[in-house]
Amino acid sequence: YWRWVRDTAVRIAESYGYGEIQTPVFERVGVFLRPGAAGTDLADKEIYAFKDRGGDDLALRTDGTHGVARAYIEHGMSSWPQPVRLFYIVSVFRYDRPQAGRYRLHHQFGVEAIGDGEPALDAEVIDLQRTFYAALGLQDLRLLINSIGDDVCRPAYLEKLRAYYADKLDLLCGDCRRRYDVNPLRLLDCKNEPCQPFKADAPKTVDYLCEACDAHFSTVQGLLQGLDIAYEIDHSLVRGIDYYTRTAFEFQPQVEGSQSTIGGGGRYDGLIAQLGGNPTPGIGFGTGLERIILNLKRQGLRPLPPPPLDAFVAVADPAAEALALRLARDLRAGGARVVTGGSGRSLRSQMRQASALSARYALVLGRQELKDGTVTLRNLSTSEEQRLPTAEALVRLKGP
């Protein structure tokens, strides 16, 4: 499963012209935790932060995007042709209570397109993600999208939102009373019972977009339609950190159960500047490999089985041991997959193992073969057996 998913990710990303980048497993904590993240679960309890021996504050990678953004600045990628298209397959760490499809260490495939704010890139990234899932055969994925505006329109929207909730504070859950001050956008995706009645009538981000954001969102939708990509607008799909802008999206399988999201992303036009670079737009997605594999299994999708073992070299006499190892090496050099037995076990035991490993052939080397430079070649499916010169056996096993 692992290889299948990774190979598919690489193939699809490269077909869109994205190049692979590797970033460090840990960075200065500020790379991952921006001031705007205060009050989020990530900042409060999920990040693995620590001091190193020199007293520097570091943190394990919480996602793929921040390290890439840091690298973009640090390595002067703004001088490259824009946008810079990058993809990664990395481990990420979050201190959560583990459960099905959720681990403290998991892996993400992600892409980032940095240096261009055009809506066509939003569509490209979403299309890439959808194509990746389709290449694996994942069925029935829902695509949810939303726009959360930008610095121009969001402040006014948040005022509207606060005004709407101002007289309802006493009725909200504890989390949301805190969110009201710290992170009001998150009021929209609260799952707690007390807050549900108010969500339907809450102001929607899309109704308060500035002209530029509105045009951007409309264009993205038009492009998705042009690509025949079905989507639903989800007004409660938000991002809790201030450098996120405009388009936000998520892919969800239709099946029941928890961990509904297998991947999501969005625009982060404010991130590069926050990290100390020139103001630079960017968009990307991240998708969890473990969750993809979970869904592949649920849908009965299986990877190709590993290639069979071509030969098992059995040693029938201790004197033939060295020659057996050499024969195995020569066979491998010819492209065959070969495992050797050892003189410590009876020939019978070695043959049992050859069978248990589903080897196509058994090659027996013993006293008799040593004498005349031959090898006994046994076809383990037909049980046909013959002695032939070693060189001939090499040729025989090399075949297609």
Place this chain on the structure above:
RNA sequence: GUGGGCGUCGCCUAGCGGUUAAGGCGCCAGGUUGUGGCCCUGGAGAUCGAGGGUUCGAAUCCCUCCGUCCACCCCA
């Protein structure tokens, strides 16, 4: 951060107050003094998650801890 389930040979499981802690898979060996798959026989392998307590007696009951799984929250 909250709630719940489960921890017995490498794996799966039985046993639920007194058993030499049982079985299946896998592993090793023999039945074939150089030959597999099926079958038969034998063998190795378990301080019953850890510590404490109750009891004449604990894998079995109680407590604490640890681990693991599931759900909420959140997210990938």
